[in-house]
Amino acid sequence: xxxxxxxMYEEEFNQIKQIISKLRIDANAKVVFLVDKNGQxxxxxxxxxxxxxxxxxxxxxxxxxxTDGLARLIGEREFSILFHEGEKDxxxxxxxxQRVILVVIFDEKSSLGLVRLRVKKASNELxxxxxxxxxxxxxxxxAAGAAFESPFAEITxxxxxxxxxx
Amino acid sequence: xxxxxxxxxxxxxxxxxxxxxxxGKTTNLQYIYDKTNPGAKGKxxxxxxETDRTLFFDFLPLELGTVRGFKTRFHLYTVPGxxxxxxxxxxxxxxxxxxxxxxxxxxxxxxxxxEAIENLxxxxxxxxxxxxxxxxVLQLNKRDxxxxxxxxxxxxxxxxxxxxxxxxxxxxxxxxxxxxxxxxKLVLADLTKTG
Numbered sequence: 616x617x618x619x620x621x622x623m624y625e626e627e628f629n630q631i632k633q634i635i636s637k638l639r640i641d642a643n644a645k646v647v648f649l650v651d652k653n654g655q656x657x658x659x660x661x662x663x664x665x666x667x668x669x670x671x672x673x674x675x676x677x678x679x680x681x682t683d684g685l686a687r688l689i690g691e692r693e694f695s696i697l698f699h700e701g702e703k704d705x706x707x708x709x710x711x712x713q714r715v716i717l718v719v720i721f722d723e724k725s726s727l728g729l730v731r732l733r734v735k736k737a738s739n740e741l742x743x744x745x746x747x748x749x750x751x752x753x754x755x756x757x758a759a760g761a762a763f764e765s766p767f768a769e770i771t772x773x774x775x776x777x778x779x780x781x
Numbered sequence: 782x783x784x785x786x787x788x789x790x791x792x793x794x795x796x797x798x799x800x801x802x803x804x805g806k807t808t809n810l811q812y813i814y815d816k817t818n819p820g821a822k823g824k825x826x827x828x829x830x831e832t833d834r835t836l837f838f839d840f841l842p843l844e845l846g847t848v849r850g851f852k853t854r855f856h857l858y859t860v861p862g863x864x865x866x867x868x869x870x871x872x873x874x875x876x877x878x879x880x881x882x883x884x885x886x887x888x889x890x891x892x893x894x895x896e897a898i899e900n901l902x903x904x905x906x907x908x909x910x911x912x913x914x915x916x917x918v919l920q921l922n923k924r925d926x927x928x929x930x931x932x933x934x935x936x937x938x939x940x941x942x943x944x945x946x947x948x949x950x951x952x953x954x955x956x957x958x959x960x961x962x963x964x965x966k967l968v969l970a971d972l973t974k975t976g
Contacts, residue, residue, distance in 0.1 A: 621784045628788035653876030654840075654856060655784040655793040669823045669842045673856065677828075677837060680872040770848055770973050772966070778845040778853065779962045 636660045642733035643725035650716045711738045712745040791852045800883035801893035802862035805922045808951040835861040879916035879968040886929040916967030920960045925950045
């Protein structure tokens with residue numbers, strides 16, 4: 616198996632939500648969201664009603680993956696920050712804890728300098744949270760030993776068939 | 782790498798459609814997009830060239846309903862089929878939970894099919910996966926064309942384990958949802974094993 620599954624628990628999820636909502640205010644940004652490197656959205660905060668966050672998540676991950684590829688081609692391990700400048704809105708993308716992507720969308724009410732500064736602080740906090748999550752997953756797996764009980768252990772064929780019943 | 786969110790009670794899975802150029806990967810996604818009710822799907826994103834060949838990937842998020850109280854979301858991706866886009870293909874396989882190989886049934890495309898499956902095995906390995914152990918379905922596409930290879934021969938050439946083999950005509954629909962359902966079943970069954 617490659618990287619282990621990401622599992623998100625209530626407690627850490629709330630901490631993450633708090634960190635990104637604080638980041639949005641501190642950085643004067645429009646939207647802040649967190650995506651895992653495979654394109655799954657983890658959390659979002661800000662003016663997201665008119666935003667297709669699922670597509671945004673997937674394209675961001677594709678973007679980061681392509682940039683990672685570029686980095687390796689020229690002998691870098693990764694480019695940890697990506698910045699896209701638009702006429703009104705800008706996107707600041709950075710990698711946190713080596714596995715999640717922090718995206719900040721901001722306009723002229725903020726500045727790249729401010730965003731970078733605040734992102735740095737928030738990244739440190741997010742690093743801690745993700746370290747705790749990974750430790751927790753490990754702990755639960757060892758505690759349960761070989762008999763680690765998946766919450767999906769009881770999925771039946773009927774459950775799956777019913778998903779396609781339309 | 783399934784993403785399970787206990788807080789919002791969601792499971793997110795990533796399915797990748799793989800196959801040689803012009804075998805119908807995007808057509809599969811397009812058909813699913815056209816036939817799914819608007820509430821269950823997101824936008825179909827195609828990063829394609831001006832001539833509609835996939836350049837980086839197509840992406841379609843699907844919400845299938847709930848299993849054991851968890852909302853299941855499937856993210857469907859296609860890879861660019863043309864040989865020289867190998868670097869992009871590798872990237873898209875990252876974090877994959879299930880793979881569908883779309884084979885072109887036309888006799889003259891058999892070599893391309895064989896080559897693409899080998900490429901799939903190599904690229905999966907480079908991401909730390911093994912075709913023999915991940916959820917995997919083989920779709921024999923374009924069964925409606927006149928010059929198709931027999932199913933037996935295709936199975937002989939292309940099957941790698943006891944994967945489900947599904948005949949399809951992606952442009953018209955037969956086999957498209959059967960293929961998706963087959964891989965979804967394998968992916969969810971895999972969750973029961975690994976947690």
